[in-house]
Amino acid sequence: MSIYTVVEHSELNEYLKGYDIGTLTGFKGIEAGVENTNYFVSTTEGEFVLTLVESVSAADLPFILGFVAHLSARGVAVAQPIRNQQGELFGELKQKPAVFMKRLAGDPLDKPDNVQCEVIGLTLAQAHLVAVELPADAYQNIYHWCRNLSEKVLPELDEEQAGQLAAAVQAAGDLPWSELPSGPVHADLFPDNALFDGHNLAGLIDFYHACSTAYLYDLAVTLNAWCFDEEKQFYDTDKEQLLLAGYESVRPLSGQERQCLPAMKRVAALRFWLSRLRDTLFPKEGELITVKDPEGKRQLLTFLENQG
Numbered sequence: 001m002s003i004y005t006v007v008e009h010s011e012l013n014e015y016l017k018g019y020d021i022g023t024l025t026g027f028k029g030i031e032a033g034v035e036n037t038n039y040f041v042s043t044t045e046g047e048f049v050l051t052l053v054e055s056v057s058a059a060d061l062p063f064i065l066g067f068v069a070h071l072s073a074r075g076v077a078v079a080q081p082i083r084n085q086q087g088e089l090f091g092e093l094k095q096k097p098a099v100f101m102k103r104l105a106g107d108p109l110d111k112p113d114n115v116q117c118e119v120i121g122l123t124l125a126q127a128h129l130v131a132v133e134l135p136a137d138a139y140q141n142i143y144h145w146c147r148n149l150s151e152k153v154l155p156e157l158d159e160e161q162a163g164q165l166a167a168a169v170q171a172a173g174d175l176p177w178s179e180l181p182s183g184p185v186h187a188d189l190f191p192d193n194a195l196f197d198g199h200n201l202a203g204l205i206d207f208y209h210a211c212s213t214a215y216l217y218d219l220a221v222t223l224n225a226w227c228f229d230e231e232k233q234f235y236d237t238d239k240e241q242l243l244l245a246g247y248e249s250v251r252p253l254s255g256q257e258r259q260c261l262p263a264m265k266r267v268a269a270l271r272f273w274l275s276r277l278r279d280t281l282f283p284k285e286g287e288l289i290t291v292k293d294p295e296g297k298r299q300l301l302t303f304l305e306n307q308g
């Protein structure tokens with residue numbers, strides 16, 4: 001559980017006065033999540049999720065929440081952000097940017113099945129098609145991001161891991177980033193960021209990694225997260241084929257994207273190995289904090305490197 005910032009009843013009551021979503025009847029810290037503080041909030045008007053955003057600054061939120069609001073308005077299955085009485089998508093509570101979203105009915109997935117993989121592939125492609133309508137603001141060069149973080153992390157690693165990390169960062173720089181179709185993407189579409197009710201997708205959540213970058217990177221992150229079982233060290237090719245088929249039923253990959261996909265899956269593995277290393281080696285302070293094991297992503301990278 002990650003609750004970095006504790007909110008009192010009176011503080012939430014006061015904050016709710018800036019919204020037209022009823023008065024407070026109850027609230028509870030959420031026992032999942034890694035990077036932000038989340039509460040389930042019940043009011044006389046319905047069920048909501050309050051997020052105190054810890055992972056990005058307020059300056060990033062117009063892009064992130066504008067992207068989610070656009071997806072929602074265009075009918076992509078995402079949690080709907082709530083505007084306050086000033087028409088803004090976020091305010092401030094406990095000196096943190098604070099966001100209300102409608103609470104979705106489903107549950108986050110742990111181990112997705114084949115049908116859920118196909119559904120997520122299709123939904124991801126719908127998001128990419130609609131994202132094309134937005135300006136590609138907040139461009140993130142994933143290679144530079146990895147290179148910068150690797151400089152901080154490398155001195156802490158043993159020789160073998162440092163060698164693997166440095167080689168993977170160099171390989172990430174070899175991809176033709178500027179030639180690949182790019183736009184706003186989720187960038188963290190793990191199964192715990194998709195709420196399902198059986199095979200019905202209630203919606204995608206947690207857009208706080210959203211940025212503009214190659215759509216293929218977003219697809220690679222999603223493939224790795226949905227098809228690789230970190231405990232069993234098993235990349236499920238049936239799931240991969242179904243996820244890709246779902247995706248390409250809406251947005252077929254170009255020849256270049258298809259050719260770059262194996263290398264991009266290695267970049268995606270590297271990206272999350274690095275962020276988990278950072279969170280383990282340099283933990284944030286907080287009341288109750290979940291840190292995911294970096295080793296699973298290093299093993300995924302090794303698996304993908306051995307595949308060639």
Ligand SMILES: Nc1ncnc2c1ncn2[C@@H]1O[C@H](COP(=O)(O)OP(=O)(O)O)[C@@H](O)[C@H]1O
Nearest residue numbers: 032033034035036049079102103104108205206
């Ligand atoms: N709109 C929503 N509807 C229902 N549950 C939600 C919603 N947003 C977040 N949650 C719950 O909160 C948990 C943590 O949210 P998440 O955005 O993944 O946090 P973090 O950014 O800290 O990783 C989710 O796993 C889910 O249980």
Ligand SMILES: N[C@@H](CCOP(=O)(O)O)C(=O)O
Nearest residue numbers: 033034035188190206272292
């Ligand atoms: N998905 C990332 C961690 C980011 O946390 P999230 O809860 O915001 O998705 C990982 O698995 O390393």
